Amino acid sequence: MPLDYVSLQGQIRKYGESATLQKREFEQKFAACRDLFLRSANDIAGLQRLVEEAAARNKVLRCAAPVSESLDTHLPAPQAPSGRTIVAADGSQINPDSHGEVLFALVNTGIFTLQPGSGAAPRTETRSTLLFDDALQTPGGTVSEDLIALLRDVRERKLLAEVTKDSPAPVITLTDGPLELYHEPRTDRQFEEYFRDYLSALDDLCLNRIITAGYVDRPRADLLVRMLELLVPASAGEGQTRPFAGIPDRAIFQTLLKPGERSAVFALQSSAAASYTGNKALHFFYINCGSESRPALARVEILKWIAEDPIALNTLHATLVEQARLAGAAPYPYPLLRAHEVAVVRMDDREEIILMIERELAERGCPPASQSFKQQNKGFQDRKRI
């Protein structure tokens, strides 16, 4: 018996009871939050000042800040311009396994290029990088999964900058997830090095006026809600209970955005976002790429220059709605869906790479090690994914 189902039955009942209570609490909080949202929708200058003052007091403040549009802005998707090129990138990785036969890591990046309206087949491309020896070592020991993930994100961005540099405008690049790599600043030397590369790739994209966006499906962020909390006096100080805790921004925008509409653009206030300077400053908006019966809320992170350029912003807005609708019953930008499909590393790919490395080592008179005893004993059941 893999699980203690008897004991779980009671725990699941408690989960259900708790969900009912939370739903009631959520509804009360949400009504107050939405009321505050609507009342302060046009006080852009006041809210900007409030965020500035709070950020001066609280260095780790993380919230939205209005730019120029009222909070309750909801704009329909404009007409998509012709002659666009959409380039999506996604990455996947094999993390080093100290119990495996050979020690290596792999970063795989998939690029998908589509020209809407051309009738031509999109282009797909995969770039794989094997990491071994020194590339796997840090002063603290073997490289962490976090660092490999960062390297994967940096590769995605650098590849996008590389493959789009000579493309005629307008070019839109899409990645899955936020443009902001992590919420807390990292101090490790290698992290800093990779992060510099990431920022440099973003600079190149800015320079070439490439419309760059990070698409966050079913966002859990509460950046706008945290900004609204600044309006509630009792919660303004550190250590205070949050009056709207548990309410995500999407709960507000779900009631506001009709299919195809986007919200106002907000600036991102956070300590980590401070590294994204000048034209790279991080901004975001919400978008509903779904239908009346099936809303599909997403948060879209963009750079400052796009937020300030109505043509670029409209191009991105129209493209996201158009491309998400191509995916049918589960609206999500088609290029991202395909970039993921191109990039993903499966269990059998991993086994094939291990075999190739083992063969190479054996031919050179360096027979590889076997799996650790722990791994051998855990490997009796088939694994389907990494």
Add this chain to the structure above:
Amino acid sequence: MSAIAIGRLLRSNTSSCVIGCRVNQQNSPLFGEMLRIPLSNGLQIYGLVHEINIDDDGLVRQLVTAPEVSREVIEDNRQNRNMPVEMSVVFIGWERDGRVSHTRVPTPPLSLDEIFPCTASEILHFLEGGKFGYLRAILRNSELPAADLLTAHLRQVAAARQGAGADGVEAALREVIALLKDDYPVLMDVLSAVSEIQ
């Protein structure tokens, strides 16, 4: 001009094989069409297409729910995604050093061997190498749609022969009647289907 391969071999045995080719190819073989598979050891295998499958997957099932599917998405799924058209081919004979045999092939083709459509002269060359002995294998294989397959094949044979000023398919039909003389229902099925050939 060298022939253009229409696909590559996925799996095989000494009586049949499955080949994969891209969906959009203009020269995709038709049901009943005769194909040849040259092997590296000098052998050439001949076969007939008896089934054509186009598989779906999760993404394709999702895309059909979209109100419109753009041309680029269609081309992407046809050209870039790993979904070849699978064609089942029954072997009808083989050739070595110019000598044709209408018997079971001595060795199956290997994975990724290339497959070519037969030209009219190649069909005639194959037919001249025997006396329709392969019809027995087709008619006695209960898993094949014998009547339809034979009709499609004989239509191609008739076109090749007429193009060369030769007789039609009478010799083949005589062989079919001889093979099915004790199986009247199947014989009538086959003759009824074959009667469609002009």
